[in-house]
Amino acid sequence: MSLGNYFKKNIKPLADELDDSINHYEKKGTQLERAYKMLKRAGSHGVHNYDFSNNGMLRYGSLILELRKDGHNISVERQYLPNGRSTQVYKYYLLDEE
Numbered sequence: 001m002s003l004g005n006y007f008k009k010n011i012k013p014l015a016d017e018l019d020d021s022i023n024h025y026e027k028k029g030t031q032l033e034r035a036y037k038m039l040k041r042a043g044s045h046g047v048h049n050y051d052f053s054n055n056g057m058l059r060y061g062s063l064i065l066e067l068r069k070d071g072h073n074i075s076v077e078r079q080y081l082p083n084g085r086s087t088q089v090y091k092y093y094l095l096d097e098e
Helices: 003-010 012-017 031-045 049-054 060-069
Strands: 074-080 086-094
Touching: 031 049, 031 060, 031 086, 049 060, 049 086, 060 074
Parallel strands: none
Antiparallel strands: 074 086
16 A cells, blocks of 8 residues: 555544544634644644645744744654554644643
């Protein structure tokens, strides 16, 4: 199974599950505020790096850094394929607000 097919089959359904809270929230406020809202709404499910990009936050790394500087505890977890190979997909969690 190719990497693209794996994500379509396994990761996309989770994103669809969280569709209301992550992908179609109202786009008001600054990117920093929107990133914080996404992380808070996702809770223990976390937010994938491509979810930030899909919502117009292409420089999400700087937003995460800014939120950390503001005192928010944000962890990151790299996603792996079933065969153990690493991917370029990361999941971010807001730990202090759950």
